Amino acid sequence: MKLSQFPTLRVAAADLNGQMRGKRVPASYSGKLGKGAVRMPLSVLNVDIWGADIENSPLVFETGDADGILFPTDRGPVPMPWLETPSALVPMSMSHEDGAPFLGDPRQALANVLERYAARGWSVMAATEMEFSLVDDSSKHLRPPRDPRSKRRLFGPDILSLDELDAFDDFFTELHKGCVAMGLPTQTIINEAGLGQFEVTLRHQSALRAADDAVLFKMLARGIARRHGMAATFMAKPYLEDAGNGMHVHFSVLDRGGNNVFDNGGPEGTEILMQAVAGCVQAMPASTLIFAPHGPSYDRLVPGAHAPTGACWAYENRTAAIRIPGGPPVARRIEHRVAGGDNNPYLVLACVLGAAIEGIEEQLAPPAPIDGNAYDLDLPQLAPDWGAAIDLFESDPFIARCLPAELIRNLVMTKRQEQAKLADLAREDHWKLYLERV
Known part of the structure; x- marks a missing residue:
């Protein structure tokens, strides 16, 4: 799939409740996705069902709410046919700054078991x-x-x-x-x-x-x-x-x-x-x-x-x-x-x-x-x-x-x-x- 054909992209990873958390970016971003250009706080994958931060979470209070780095998964991008405007979702997984998998990411946890x-x-x-x-x-x-x-x-x-x-x-x-x-x-x-x-x-x-x-x-x-x-x-x-x-x-x-x-x-x-x-x-x-x-x-x-x-x-x-x-x-x-x-x-x-x-x-x-x-x-x-x-x-x-x-x-x-x-x-x-x- 050529991401350049879409006006906008969604880049997102699943949180603990299976909700996708991420960003909307222009198609011009597509060449940067594999280079660690997308960052989000690690705590984003640890919010509650309302989407609120976890009180006293170590991810916030012990690390200063540090960022993780999102990388595209091998699933690859998919269109989002339920939207009126043509758009694509790029599924991502979360890693630490040093490249180690963030095991609070449910997908990374499954990969760890495998x-x-x-x-x-x-x-x-x-x-x-x-x-x-x-x-x-x-x-x-x-x-x-x-x-x-x-x-x-x-x-x-x-x-x-x-x-x-x-x-x-x-x-x-x-x-x-x-x-x-x-x-x-x-x-x-x-x-x-x-x-x-x-x-x-x-x-x-x-x-x-x-x-x-x-x-x-x-x-x-x-x-x-x-x-x-x-x-x-x-x-x-x-x-x-x-x-x-x-x-x-x-x-x-x-x-x-x-x-x-x-x-x-x-x-x-x-x-x-x-x-x-x-x-x-x-x-x-x-x-x-x-x-x-x-x-x-x-x-x-x-x-x-x-x-x-x-x-x-x-x-x-x-x-x-x-x-x-x-x-x-x-x-x-x-x-x-x-x-x-x-x-x-x-x-x-x-x-x-x-x-x-x-x-x-x-x-x-x-x-x-x-x-x-x-x-x-x-x-x-x-x-x-x-x-x-x-x-x-x-x-x-x-x-x-x-x-x-x-x-x-x-x-x-x-x-x-x-x-x-x-x-x-x-x-x-x-x-x-x-x-x-x-």
């Missing part, structure tokens, strides 16, 4: 399934959107309905064109179980690229929905009595020869697969904050509501938190089903893959796979609420081995500030804060 796989000569392939809801936010309360044909509101679930997909054909056609323009490898879009709820599946690719594309897809869906008089939200639970939005992560690991290290030629998978599963199961309760990062996230984590609440795994069982899908052995993979749609994809991938490689390196053995409905079993549970999740994430020694210390510290400070501020916001107004920020 280095542990690279040290073994391995690469991680990942894919996401992302659920989102189309909503009408024009009144005091969220409402389902209107069917563009009849102008009547959607009134109930319509699972795998082609008719409902076709009702929003103009939106999905423009969304698909945007995905093509941005190089987002969408495979399928389906109607899900909730009111105006849909799911998109993105193709397997390198884990870092998968996280990049999940973040970009969220931006695209929200932008295109606005062009069609609606909002697209990835909130975990847009309506309390309806299905919630999740994000499933699929991943496998390839060796230098391109062989899947999870594949033993049969349905059960290799010992390495079992070790990776063991790491993911062991880390799961203390990882709750990553999978449910906001106060309203916990409305989704209730038993029997299609969101895993117990740390377990199984073969071909969609009630389990971790599922080993069937299919050809060469495609053997792990499906991690816990995260809500309101997550930061970089942090989810970093946490899941960090737990998996820790399980492999420690040669952990998983518990037995479950049979039957996971909600009927006595299992170790995810953290029950936001406060407990923050405390557990901060203190858990296994998490400390999975993720960079700087990331853990900054995320805990961010979430404690958000928790205190959210207490002053009426519950019925929570959606106004989170609708398009997650």
Whole structure:
């Protein structure tokens, strides 16, 4: 893509909540981007969900709010088809003045985890399934959107309905064109179980690229929905009595020869697969904050509501938190089903893959796979609420081995500030804060 064809560019990196923070620059800046011309305070990637500085943050008070340097990522620039004026976004990552990665940058934290796989000569392939809801936010309360044909509101679930997909054909056609323009490898879009709820599946690719594309897809869906008089939200639970939005992560690991290290030629998978599963199961309760990062996230984590609440795994069982899908052995993979749609994809991938490689390196053995409905079993549970999740994430020694210390510290400070501020916001107004920020 020739950046000179665009009047303006956006250069930005994702903060801890997955929000892009950066600058608008003229196209003439494009030749300078790889030379460290764009600088921002390190603390910018550590703001809260409102976009406010973290009180008493070491990034501000111990370093004098030092600048970091933004460099373009290998994802490359993408057009922004939801804007009227042709524009391009150049995704960036943050480094310290000396060139060392700033591990408070979620993308750099994921890259740091992936280095542990690279040290073994391995690469991680990942894919996401992302659920989102189309909503009408024009009144005091969220409402389902209107069917563009009849102008009547959607009134109930319509699972795998082609008719409902076709009702929003103009939106999905423009969304698909945007995905093509941005190089987002969408495979399928389906109607899900909730009111105006849909799911998109993105193709397997390198884990870092998968996280990049999940973040970009969220931006695209929200932008295109606005062009069609609606909002697209990835909130975990847009309506309390309806299905919630999740994000499933699929991943496998390839060796230098391109062989899947999870594949033993049969349905059960290799010992390495079992070790990776063991790491993911062991880390799961203390990882709750990553999978449910906001106060309203916990409305989704209730038993029997299609969101895993117990740390377990199984073969071909969609009630389990971790599922080993069937299919050809060469495609053997792990499906991690816990995260809500309101997550930061970089942090989810970093946490899941960090737990998996820790399980492999420690040669952990998983518990037995479950049979039957996971909600009927006595299992170790995810953290029950936001406060407990923050405390557990901060203190858990296994998490400390999975993720960079700087990331853990900054995320805990961010979430404690958000928790205190959210207490002053009426519950019925929570959606106004989170609708398009997650």
